[in-house]
Amino acid sequence: MTEAPWFREAVVYQIYPRSFQDSNGDGIGDVPGIIDRLDYLKTLGVDVVWLSPIYTSPQDDNGYDIADYEDIDPTFGTLADVDELIAQAHARGIRIVMDLVVNHTSDEHPWFVESRSSKDNPKRDWYWWRPAREGHEAGTPGAEPNNWESFFSGPTWELDEATGEYYLHLFSRKQPDLNWENPEVREAVYAMMRWWLDRGIDGFRMDVINMISKVTSLPDGEPIPGNPHLGDGTPHFLNGPRIHEYLHEMHAAVFEGRKEKLLTVGEMPGVTVEDAVLYTDPERREVDMVFQFEHVGLDHGDHKWDRRTLDLRDLRRSMGRWQEALAEVGWNSLYWNNHDQPRAVSRFGSDAPEHRVASAKLLGTVLHLHRGTPYVYQGEELGMTNVPFAAHDDFLDIESVNYYRMAVASGSDAEEVLSALRLGSRDNARSPMQWDASDNAGFTTGTPWSKVNPNHTEINAEDSLADDDSVFHHYRRVIELRHTEPAVAHGDFHMLAADHPSLYAFTRSHEGTELLVLANFSGDELALDGVDDLDLDGWKTATLLLGNLGEPSGSTAPLRAWESRVLRR
Incomplete structure (x- = not known):
């Protein structure tokens, strides 16, 4: 194995x-x-x-x-x-x-400084250079080689006045894209x-x-x-x-x-x-x-x-x-x-x-x-x-x-x-x-x-x-749990109560150990009885492995506002 x-x-x-x-x-x-x-x-x-x-x-x-x-x-x-x-x-x-x-x-990287120095520089093809769109004058709206929008707003192309061509930058104009085809x-x-x-x-x-x-x-x-x-x-x-x-x-x-x-x-x-x-x-x-x-x-x-x-x-x-x-x-x-x-x-x-x-x-x-x-x-x-x-x-x-x-x-x-x-x-x-x-x-x-x-x-x-x-x-305890409880790192995962508006629940299971995670994503108390796709009969005597609000009145007691529990059986 x-x-x-x-x-x-x-x-x-x-x-x-x-x-x-x-x-x-x-x-x-x-x-x-x-x-x-x-x-x-x-x-x-x-x-x-x-x-x-x-x-x-x-x-x-x-x-x-x-x-x-x-x-x-x-x-x-x-x-x-x-x-x-x-x-x-x-x-x-x-x-x-x-x-x-x-x-x-960066546009200040030596690779790009060389690339933009002339059209015949050996590193010209290390970046994406293109002339203005056919029928358009460089520097005018719509003259960019294509119409891609930058993640940082505006077009993805910047005109280099010295060589008269545009270079591609999916992000800032000071972040020219490398040409991985090379x-x-x-x-x-x-x-x-x-x-x-x-x-x-x-x-x-x-x-x-x-x-x-x-x-x-x-x-x-x-x-x-x-x-x-x-x-x-x-x-x-x-x-x-x-x-x-x-x-x-x-x-x-x-x-x-x-x-x-x-x-x-x-x-x-x-x-x-x-x-x-x-x-x-x-x-x-x-x-x-x-x-x-x-x-x-x-x-x-x-x-x-x-x-x-x-x-x-x-x-x-x-x-x-x-x-x-x-x-x-x-x-x-x-x-x-x-x-x-x-x-x-x-x-x-x-x-x-x-x-x-x-x-x-x-x-x-x-x-x-x-x-x-x-x-x-x-x-x-x-x-x-x-x-x-x-x-x-x-x-x-x-x-x-x-x-x-x-x-x-x-x-x-x-x-x-x-x-x-x-x-x-x-x-x-x-x-x-x-x-x-x-x-x-x-x-x-x-x-x-x-x-x-x-x-x-x-x-x-x-x-x-x-x-x-x-x-x-x-957080220290949660991290320690990953180091010490194999079900956390290696266990299977099964989501529960998929249609509930505020309960997040799932199980983790590994080699005979099963964990149940219950979390109330709301500021109101949440009763667990009768929740669809949540059978708690086998969890009433489970061990509370980790809780965020101290000991509850019972493993399956209603969840308090923003309460989470990890149960183990």
């Missing part, structure tokens, strides 16, 4: 370095600051730390625009600091995973990955990796209503024609034959469960797991900034479908939030003072008891909330800033746009980590690059560590 991969029993902690811990008072988090907090992560019990980008970068998109893959931005420290981080983490039994951003580089590009990327693995890191989280293969004819996308010049290009670059070939080639060129226990996770917007089975099938040798976006799109209307109330039944159907689809082949990644998503407790739970702690614990319980590898985003283990942004100039993220400018310019009500940003902006996740109740939350002795959430006086790590009933210690 093949040994189960190590990551099935692991929990990953994501650090957004800019906002985690500042060691030198410049207001920006850094690698020495992370080293200073490794004992905190050891206490929490996580197995892997994933670092958002710390490479040399102009910081147009907070480090996801990389100008040198093999050096560290001075903002974050030095390569020697990274070596020390790797050594110190490994000494504590914690692996280090780096962010891999290879769909695009084998020289692929080998340069693989060489860089090997360089990092040889340095001692333990794997990669691969940013928008399913966008690296484009339909080479770059056809127009379906027009976007209300804008005659923009279209949806995603069918032509999400899960593109050569994506499986590239990932298999990457695996062979970079990971094959290494004895280290590595982790590879691909961020893949628009991926389906059928796609994910192929990507994560161990026999295909592509990636260990994918980040999918289905469940974090359920509260979207026509677009990301059009928000609606989440229906728990939709969430349960989505999560259940992924559990079922990857039950036999492949593996799930599990997350509520990350650096690109609003705070989980404000989105899926309740950040009202009377419910925040209970709902934060409930979310941790439900997520970590699913089948898959859980990811904790910094501050999630404290129950950190969204930030109370007052005005449009409080927002720093390029996506939010661009959307506000373009939406207001097109006639949208400014206050309505602000309301949407407050709910969905990536800035919510990027406020400084709340270490204590002091000025700047113990994050920095200087002026923080992003405003500290004023609730840090009530929500912080120092108080949480001292309180055995805190969100932190609940």
